[in-house]
Amino acid sequence: MIKFGFNISETRAINLEDCDLENVKKLHREVSSFKLCVSCGACSATCSARQFTDFNIRKIHASFRRGQYAGLQEELKACMLCGKCTLVCPRGVNLRSMIINMRKILLESNKK
Amino acid sequence: MKKIAVIGAGPAGIEAASALALQNMEVLLFEKSSNTLTNILDKAFLFPDFSLANDMVDKLNKKLLHQNITLHVGTEIVDIKQEGHEWKIIDKKGMSYIVAAVLLSTGYTPFDAKRKEELGYGIYNGVLTSLDLEKMIKYNHIENSMGEKPKRIVFLQCVGSRDEKSGNNYCSKICCVTAVKQAIEVKKLLPDTEVYIFYMDLRMWGQSFEEMYRESQEKYDVCYVRGRISEAATTFDKKIQFKAEDTLVGLPLKMNTDLLVLMVGMEASCGTKQLAKKLSIEGDYGFAQSLNIHLQDNETTSKGLFIAGSCKRPMGINETIADARSAALAIMDYVDVNQSNKESLADNN
Numbered sequence: 001m002i003k004f005g006f007n008i009s010e011t012r013a014i015n016l017e018d019c020d021l022e023n024v025k026k027l028h029r030e031v032s033s034f035k036l037c038v039s040c041g042a043c044s045a046t047c048s049a050r051q052f053t054d055f056n057i058r059k060i061h062a063s064f065r066r067g068q069y070a071g072l073q074e075e076l077k078a079c080m081l082c083g084k085c086t087l088v089c090p091r092g093v094n095l096r097s098m099i100i101n102m103r104k105i106l107l108e109s110n111k112k
Numbered sequence: 113m114k115k116i117a118v119i120g121a122g123p124a125g126i127e128a129a130s131a132l133a134l135q136n137m138e139v140l141l142f143e144k145s146s147n148t149l150t151n152i153l154d155k156a157f158l159f160p161d162f163s164l165a166n167d168m169v170d171k172l173n174k175k176l177l178h179q180n181i182t183l184h185v186g187t188e189i190v191d192i193k194q195e196g197h198e199w200k201i202i203d204k205k206g207m208s209y210i211v212a213a214v215l216l217s218t219g220y221t222p223f224d225a226k227r228k229e230e231l232g233y234g235i236y237n238g239v240l241t242s243l244d245l246e247k248m249i250k251y252n253h254i255e256n257s258m259g260e261k262p263k264r265i266v267f268l269q270c271v272g273s274r275d276e277k278s279g280n281n282y283c284s285k286i287c288c289v290t291a292v293k294q295a296i297e298v299k300k301l302l303p304d305t306e307v308y309i310f311y312m313d314l315r316m317w318g319q320s321f322e323e324m325y326r327e328s329q330e331k332y333d334v335c336y337v338r339g340r341i342s343e344a345a346t347t348f349d350k351k352i353q354f355k356a357e358d359t360l361v362g363l364p365l366k367m368n369t370d371l372l373v374l375m376v377g378m379e380a381s382c383g384t385k386q387l388a389k390k391l392s393i394e395g396d397y398g399f400a401q402s403l404n405i406h407l408q409d410n411e412t413t414s415k416g417l418f419i420a421g422s423c424k425r426p427m428g429i430n431e432t433i434a435d436a437r438s439a440a441l442a443i444m445d446y447v448d449v450n451q452s453n454k455e456s457l458a459d460n461n
């Protein structure tokens with residue numbers, strides 16, 4: 001085989017056919033405002049944890065919604081649960097409660 | 113001659129009054145301010161065609177010169193009551209007027225930006241509203257808080273609209289295009305000033321809006337960032353500092369600017385809220401509610417009571433004018449039918 005000097009890396013596409021959206025459904029049941037997000041970035045801009053780390057709650061939310069859970073449990077540890085994000089969200093997403101429930105759900109599903 | 117009362121002398125009230133007068137109705141037009149067209153007077157240019165606001169004011173005011181129209185300025189209407197087939201209009205001084213039909217065209221008020229305290233309006237001099245900037249453009253006098261030419265101006269969209277925290281989940285419709293319009297005007301006056309627009313979505317729904325957006329990028333270098341600014345503060349050198357996330361890059365963004373312009377939305381005016389409530393035609397967010405948005409958008413649950421313009425929902429001037437004309441037509445139909453009913457009643461007796 002001819003070697004071209006680069007590797008074909010693993011696919012970076014989200015395959016919605018293979019996604020397990022069970023966790024998303026669970027989160028919907030616990031915090032229904034979760035689905036109102038329009039990804040405006042007000043929460044991540046104001047976030048206390050964001051000032052010191054590259055923690056991005058908007059991105060975590062977006063990944064979770066698409067069933068991309070890998071690594072999120074670890075990332076969410078940076079959140080200090082101060083609730084500033086909840087105060088600024090124009091869509092009334094209850095982010096603080098969303099984060100607590102995400103942690104619970106991920107803990108359970110990662111145990112399995 | 114049939115008498116019609118029109119409440120509010122904005123574009124809607126004036127256009128409807130003029131259309132009714134031309135059809136031989138006697139119109140009493142009431143305006144609470146000392147001037148007509150209070151929401152247009154301070155504007156420089158109008159979207160979408162950059163026409164002069166003063167021109168619009170002159171043309172509309174000229175329509176009021178018809179002999180069938182009596183304009184009462186400085187007359188706030190505080191109550192409207194149905195009395196049989198007629199309506200009684202009561203002003204603040206207690207004067208009352210009897211008419212055959214009423215048109216409510218009491219319009220909107222710009223959102224009070226002080227309600228979004230975290231954005232610093234009324235606290236830091238460098239934070240303005242779109243109305244303040246429009247005045248600066250009108251008098252070609254754009255300055256930062258130190259009285260210098262601003263090096264950078266940042267616009268923030270959706271202030272008081274699409275915001276649950278302000279109690280307004282609706283989109284005000286006119287502020288996206290107003291930001292693009294004002295950005296171009298700033299660049300025409302101050303070509304060296306950097307202009308940024310921070311948005312959640314850019315809603316370029318109207319004719320030529322999208323082209324204006326394109327032109328602002330192509331010709332005027334206006335820079336668009338997708339992200340909502342959630343708080344603003346001042347720096348030691350009197351600039352405004354804010355944080356946002358550039359959501360398309362996914363990275364935080366910290367920035368200083370000479371001026372932060374808040375694009376305020378449209379809320380139901382005080383008069384609209386009060387009168388709609390009294391007349392039991394109050395809709396969402398205090399706007400007046402029509403019977404059917406498709407087919408009876410000027411009629412209300414009360415016969416003889418009509419509504420037109422931005423007292424119903426946010427809209428621009430062209431839509432307002434079209435709506436006022438359609439209201440005038442609905443009123444003429446109503447008066448005709450009412451008249452012939454009365455005549456047939458009289459015949460039967």
Ligand SMILES: Cc1cc2nc3c(=O)[nH]c(=O)nc-3n(C[C@H](O)[C@H](O)[C@H](O)COP(=O)(O)OP(=O)(O)OC[C@H]3O[C@@H](n4cnc5c(N)ncnc54)[C@H](O)[C@@H]3O)c2cc1C
Pocket residue numbers: 119120121122123124125142143144145148149150151152155157158159160187188189190217218219220221222242243286290376377378381382383384420421422423427428429430432
């Ligand atoms: C920042 C900004 C910029 C805009 N720029 C543009 C633009 O460039 N182009 C464009 O097409 N549109 C623009 N608009 C929208 C435009 O202002 C409206 O479309 C238009 O003013 C609506 O007219 P109206 O007659 O329905 O209401 P209004 O203009 O609000 O008129 C209502 C009138 O009723 C009076 N009134 C209220 N209550 C009473 C009462 N109880 N008794 C007597 N009188 C009363 C008020 O004093 C007022 O004069 C802009 C809006 C905003 C907020």
Ligand code: SF4
Pocket residue numbers: 036037038039040041042043044058061088089090091092093095
């Ligand atoms: S502030 Fe609310 S709407 Fe905006 S990205 Fe965060 S959760 Fe979504």
Ligand code: SF4
Pocket residue numbers: 043046047048049050057078079080081082083084085086095096099
């Ligand atoms: S609660 Fe967590 S995510 Fe929200 S602002 Fe505080 S640290 Fe950031």
Ligand code: SF4
Pocket residue numbers: 269270271273274282283284285286287288289313314315375377
């Ligand atoms: S028109 Fe634009 S700025 Fe105004 S509320 Fe709608 S999206 Fe926001």
